[in-house]
Amino acid sequence: MFRQQHDRLIDWIVATACLLLVVAIGAPCLVRATEQSRATVCQQHLGVIGKACLAFADAHQDSLPSNGREPHRGWNTLILPFMDQxxxxxxxxxxxxxxxxxxxxxxxxxxxxxxxxxxxxGDRVVRLLDPDGKEFETAATDYVASSGAYLLTNVQERLYRGAMASPGRYYGGSKVTAGHSIKRSDITDGRANTFLVVEMADKPNEWRSGKLHAHKTDDKEHRPLVEGFSFGQWIAPNWNHLRSYDKDGRDQFGDCAVNCSNGGSIYGFHPQKANALMADGSVAALRAGLEQEVMVALVSIADGEFISAEDYQANE
Known part of the structure; x- marks a missing residue:
């Protein structure tokens, strides 16, 4: 009797150990598979946005969607009919x-x-105050139009024009004033290697190199809106002049242009990468820590900076 109980105990211990081993081996694989699935959906969402932007251009004499000033409105609104909305x-x-x-x-x-x-x-809201001081809430987005990029410092002479350039803005680095909107034919550096929309995820929360620095969505205070800018709400003029940071995401214009800060910089929640929509409608996975100069070259549309996918793509 005792030997039978002892054998059953040994069998139970062995079975439990095997189960724990399977869990230990399988859990990381499951996590990786889950994230890969999410990253794929993220790319598909950017693909939907890309198809809508190109369909808009087809319907508007080659002009890409752009933000408006009188009245203020965002480019996301213009592509709604092309997104089954x-x-x-x-x-x-x-x-x-x-x-x-x-x-x-x-x-x-x-x-x-x-x-x-x-x-x-994902279900966060952006809380705002209108010019009359009245509170309201808006839905958020994780994607931002590539309007331009700063190189080394945020002065106008170092600002390069992007595919979703701000109307009327002078881009000193490109030596051009942006018109009402950019035409696809204006993009002469190669549409497959030019940003249209990039990830800048979880705004208005502030992230630095994988760490949550400021949890703004927990803040019940409503901030005054800015007419021509978005804090993370899709309905507003949703653009940014991109910039790089140092490796810890604290100081601007270091050599890290991907996944070091979401404060005006490309940021995704995928291991070692973030996604970007290109001007030809394709979606690219950018490697984390992308160099500042490469990011600026991917933003600028007609400054003669020809690069290839090997210069920026993440290892899949």
């Missing part, structure tokens, strides 16, 4: 500001295609 687009009053009370139901609408499932806080 015509009904939502029809609710938006183009003659009014994006924060106008009539447009707030649209502004509060969460659109799955505009968020990356790898990013935390």
């Amino acid at each position: 015509a009904a939502l687009y029809d609710q938006y009053e183009l003659s009014r500001e994006w924060w106008d009370p009539e447009n707030r139901p649209v502004a509060a609408t969460q659109l799955p295609q505009l968020v990356c499932p790898s990013a935390p806080h």
